[in-house]
Amino acid sequence: MEWKQKIFNQLQERNRQERDVYAEIVKHYNRLTENYSTILVRCTDQERDILTLRQENTDLQKNSVSVAGLPVNDKIKTLENDYMKAKDEILTLLRERGDMTKEVISLSRLVKERDEKLYSEQNRNQILTKENVSLRQRLESAEDQLSALKKVNETIHDEFQALQLAYTQLEERQKELDATIAVLRQRMTEKIEKKCNALDEEVKLHEKRMEEDVKRKLEEAKSDFMTSTLSNLMTSTTASITHLRNANQDGKVHLTPTTDFMKVIIPKKAIVKWDCGDNELHAIQFHPSGSLIATGGSDRKIHIWELNAHNNQVQQVYVLTGNNSTVTAIDFDNENANLILGCSEDFACRVWGLGDQRLRHTLTGHGAKVFCAKFVTATLIASGSQDRTLKLWDLQNRQCVRTLFAGSKCHDLVAHDASGSLISGHFDKKIRFWDARNDSTKCELQLQAAVTSLSINREKQLLLACSRDDTLKLIELRENRVIQTFSHDDFKVASDTIKAVLSPDCAYACAGGNDGSVFIWNTTNGKIEKVLNKEHSSIVNAVAWHPEGRFIASCEKQRRAILWGE
Amino acid sequence: MSTSSIDDKDITRELWQSRLPICFILSDEDMSKVNRSESPEPLYLMLSRHSYFPCIIEKIFRYYSTYYKGNLNDQTNSINLNNLWLEYESIPLKWHYPIGLLYDLYTSSLSSSSSVSHLPWQIIVHLSKFPENELIRFPDIESIEAHYMTTLKEADALKHKGQIIGDMQKRDHKQLWNSLLQDKYEAFWNINIKLMSYTDNLQYFRYIPFRIYILDKPFMQKLFSPYDIEQNKWMTLYDLLQYTLNHEVQCEKLANEKKILNNNIENYRVIIHGVQPPLHSPIQWLSEYFSYPDNFLHICLIENQMR
Numbered sequence: 001m002e003w004k005q006k007i008f009n010q011l012q013e014r015n016r017q018e019r020d021v022y023a024e025i026v027k028h029y030n031r032l033t034e035n036y037s038t039i040l041v042r043c044t045d046q047e048r049d050i051l052t053l054r055q056e057n058t059d060l061q062k063n064s065v066s067v068a069g070l071p072v073n074d075k076i077k078t079l080e081n082d083y084m085k086a087k088d089e090i091l092t093l094l095r096e097r098g099d100m101t102k103e104v105i106s107l108s109r110l111v112k113e114r115d116e117k118l119y120s121e122q123n124r125n126q127i128l129t130k131e132n133v134s135l136r137q138r139l140e141s142a143e144d145q146l147s148a149l150k151k152v153n154e155t156i157h158d159e160f161q162a163l164q165l166a167y168t169q170l171e172e173r174q175k176e177l178d179a180t181i182a183v184l185r186q187r188m189t190e191k192i193e194k195k196c197n198a199l200d201e202e203v204k205l206h207e208k209r210m211e212e213d214v215k216r217k218l219e220e221a222k223s224d225f226m227t228s229t230l231s232n233l234m235t236s237t238t239a240s241i242t243h244l245r246n247a248n249q250d251g252k253v254h255l256t257p258t259t260d261f262m263k264v265i266i267p268k269k270a271i272v273k274w275d276c277g278d279n280e281l282h283a284i285q286f287h288p289s290g291s292l293i294a295t296g297g298s299d300r301k302i303h304i305w306e307l308n309a310h311n312n313q314v315q316q317v318y319v320l321t322g323n324n325s326t327v328t329a330i331d332f333d334n335e336n337a338n339l340i341l342g343c344s345e346d347f348a349c350r351v352w353g354l355g356d357q358r359l360r361h362t363l364t365g366h367g368a369k370v371f372c373a374k375f376v377t378a379t380l381i382a383s384g385s386q387d388r389t390l391k392l393w394d395l396q397n398r399q400c401v402r403t404l405f406a407g408s409k410c411h412d413l414v415a416h417d418a419s420g421s422l423i424s425g426h427f428d429k430k431i432r433f434w435d436a437r438n439d440s441t442k443c444e445l446q447l448q449a450a451v452t453s454l455s456i457n458r459e460k461q462l463l464l465a466c467s468r469d470d471t472l473k474l475i476e477l478r479e480n481r482v483i484q485t486f487s488h489d490d491f492k493v494a495s496d497t498i499k500a501v502l503s504p505d506c507a508y509a510c511a512g513g514n515d516g517s518v519f520i521w522n523t524t525n526g527k528i529e530k531v532l533n534k535e536h537s538s539i540v541n542a543v544a545w546h547p548e549g550r551f552i553a554s555c556e557k558q559r560r561a562i563l564w565g566e
Numbered sequence: 567m568s569t570s571s572i573d574d575k576d577i578t579r580e581l582w583q584s585r586l587p588i589c590f591i592l593s594d595e596d597m598s599k600v601n602r603s604e605s606p607e608p609l610y611l612m613l614s615r616h617s618y619f620p621c622i623i624e625k626i627f628r629y630y631s632t633y634y635k636g637n638l639n640d641q642t643n644s645i646n647l648n649n650l651w652l653e654y655e656s657i658p659l660k661w662h663y664p665i666g667l668l669y670d671l672y673t674s675s676l677s678s679s680s681s682v683s684h685l686p687w688q689i690i691v692h693l694s695k696f697p698e699n700e701l702i703r704f705p706d707i708e709s710i711e712a713h714y715m716t717t718l719k720e721a722d723a724l725k726h727k728g729q730i731i732g733d734m735q736k737r738d739h740k741q742l743w744n745s746l747l748q749d750k751y752e753a754f755w756n757i758n759i760k761l762m763s764y765t766d767n768l769q770y771f772r773y774i775p776f777r778i779y780i781l782d783k784p785f786m787q788k789l790f791s792p793y794d795i796e797q798n799k800w801m802t803l804y805d806l807l808q809y810t811l812n813h814e815v816q817c818e819k820l821a822n823e824k825k826i827l828n829n830n831i832e833n834y835r836v837i838i839h840g841v842q843p844p845l846h847s848p849i850q851w852l853s854e855y856f857s858y859p860d861n862f863l864h865i866c867l868i869e870n871q872m873r
Contacts, residue, residue: 003846004577006844007841007847008576008580013841018586033609
């Protein structure tokens with residue numbers, strides 16, 4: 001294909017000759033011609049401009065030449081005169097203007113002052129009107145209050161008068177009643193005297209009869225040698241008196257014995273021994289009338305026994321059930337004497353009615369065994385428990401109304417007064433006195449050992465505390481001070497719940513020991529009065545004194561209860 | 567063979583990048599009518615060989631008309647676009663010939679000196695005295711575009727019986743002309759390549775579109791097939807020239823012409839696109855890659871000077 005090559009070479013050669021050599025030159029030449037033509041254009045424009053300027057110049061010269069023809073000096077003078085006049089006028093006008101501005105300033109100042117005055121006056125006016133309005137309002141409200149108060153005053157006055165009348169009436173009535181009371185009292189004393197006299201006469205008659213009988217029997221007995229019947233006869237006399245007394249009661253035990261009939265004696269021997277159930281006895285308590293004994297123990301029941309003083313028999317009247325565990329303490333209420341309270345190791349206290357033997361209330365809330373419970377009033381119960389708290393229960397609401405945190409297991413408690421102040425004895429050797437108003441201890445008394453029981457006398461002055469150091473302490477409550485300590489060589493406190501009691505007249509203190517003996521101390525001199533032993537065979541857990549003072553009841557661990565008397 | 571590295575595209579690109587430096591000088595009588603103090607300088611332009619003079623006629627007129635500002639409004643004056651004509655060595659230049667063809671034809675044969683260099687090609691611009699009997703007035707671009715399209719269709723008719731040009735859309739025709747005007751090689755050959763394809767299961771064109779120009783004679787155009795079926799060989803440039811000249815001589819003899827054409831190829835220089843291709847080049851290849859943008863092979867035969 002060398003022809004192609006030849007053609008290509010010729011083409012390249014041709015292009016080189018024709019195009020390459022001349023391309024640049026033609027381009028530059030064209031550019032030069034363009035520049036040249038633009039310069040020409042500008043040149044012509046400038047020439048035109050020059051021409052016009054020259055033309056204008058010549059025109060101006062012509063104009064200036066034409067003006068210069070007039071006489072010059074006069075013109076100048078007149079012009080100067082005019083100029084001076086104008087200047088003077090300007091000066092005067094300026095001066096006037098200055099004066100005017102001064103006036104304007106002063107006037108504006110005046111206006112400002114007046115405005116301010118007016119403004120302040122307006123403000124004051126506003127304030128005063130406001131005050132006026134408020135004062136008027138106050139006046140109105142004061143008048144309203146006054147009228148209201150007047151009305152109230154009138155009504156009160158009327159009420160006062162009415163009350164006054166009523167008061168005078170009541171006063172008169174009271175006077176009348178007092179008179180009648182005095183009259184009635186007198187009659188009553190006369191009647192009682194009569195009764196006593198009658199009784200005395202009867203007794204005398206009876207004694208006479210008896211003497212005759214005795215004489216008869218002596219004669220009969222001369223043949224027998226039954227000297228012991230004498231003593232039996234002696235005791236039966238006293239029993240018949242109590243039978244007469246009990247005959248007043250119609251089966252419902254209402255009356256509590258007054259202190260007139262109380263005659264505290266030191267029992268000398270066991271009168272009745274009986275077994276309660278088949279278990280340990282932990283609590284024994286007399287009914288306030290003295291005719292019923294309640295015992296409780298690990299058989300979870302409270303047995304009520306009737307004491308028949310004539311033949312010195314104790315019979316079980318009924319059994320109260322409901323507890324789920326051992327009964328630890330029993331209390332009767334002192335006011336109406338128809339409720340019995342039992343607390344047990346099932347963390348609850350229960351209240352039964354005595355007439356219908358029905359479980360009235362169950363008081364739960366303690367966290368551990370309840371060791372003690374007492375009636376504060378007929379509707380307020382205090383209980384102390386192993387959970388280190390004391391609780392006050394209201395029977396009307398069936399609720400715990402107060403919880404006292406004692407900090408130590410409460411072994412026993414007594415009610416100090418009807419408002420709910422308590423005294424409690426604890427495991428931590430302290431006796432705590434609680435205030436009725438707040439939940440704190442009013443006072444604390446420290447003993448040498450854990451307190452196992454408390455007993456308070458009826459006048460609330462003396463407190464007997466039994467403690468584990470084998471002593472009893474008598475505490476005087478006015479100054480919270482230990483005044484007597486009772487102990488005996490054989491007296492050992494065996495457990496944390498041994499109960500000690502004061503006699504109803506506080507002459508004696510009684511407690512049971514762990515060997516089965518019952519100890520009686522004299523409170524005035526602190527000496528041991530009597531030791532009743534050989535009857536119980538195990539630890540005496542609790543003792544109770546008959547409200548009239550004639551008997552002591554004690555119960556032991558081995559289910560035996562003994563009534564001690566003359 | 568090192569010639570295998572020459573791609574046909576290289577050749578067509580070289581052809582497309584042809585430029586001729588042309589100097590337009592105002593004629594003397596028109597120069598005297600210039601009503602400005604300065605006389606116009608000659609206008610130098612680099613024009614493409616395959617372009618046409620009407621494409622730049624606006625430019626030439628605009629350049630020279632600035633020197634006749636005052637006279638243009640005068641109707642009696644003959645300075646206007648219609649009267650513009652170009653001349654080289656007293657020959658008015660025909661509008662519808664490509665510039666390269668005109669250059670090859672006239673400068674090679676009419677040079678007064680024997681030196682080769684005729685560049686820049688100096689053309690004289692006339693703005694008056696239009697030669698009515700020698701030249702057709704050809705003022706606007708749409709006319710030259712129409713002439714171009716006609717030539718293109720004629721070429722396709724010879725090559726493919728007009729099938730391909732007829733199948734092409736109008737916008738492809740427009741693209742050919744516009745890429746010619748704006749000198750866009752890729753755009754032109756995208757369409758032109760379709761016109762160089764074969765139809766009717768032939769491996770060559772039916773007939774080769776060509777014109778042979780000899781000075782002072784109208785051009786010669788014959789039907790010539792690029793492939794001889796009987797002899798089973800490709801026709802060359804030499805064969806085409808020989809056939810055409812012989813055929814022309816025969817026609818002249820039949821017409822009893824006085825002066826018979828010299829049909830000896832040895833006496834001529836064969837110039838296409840300003841170069842002399844080897845006479846044994848295959849004519850099919852020349853038609854495909856060496857044609858002018860109007861798909862014709864415009865061949866100039868320049869008589870060798872008698873020594």
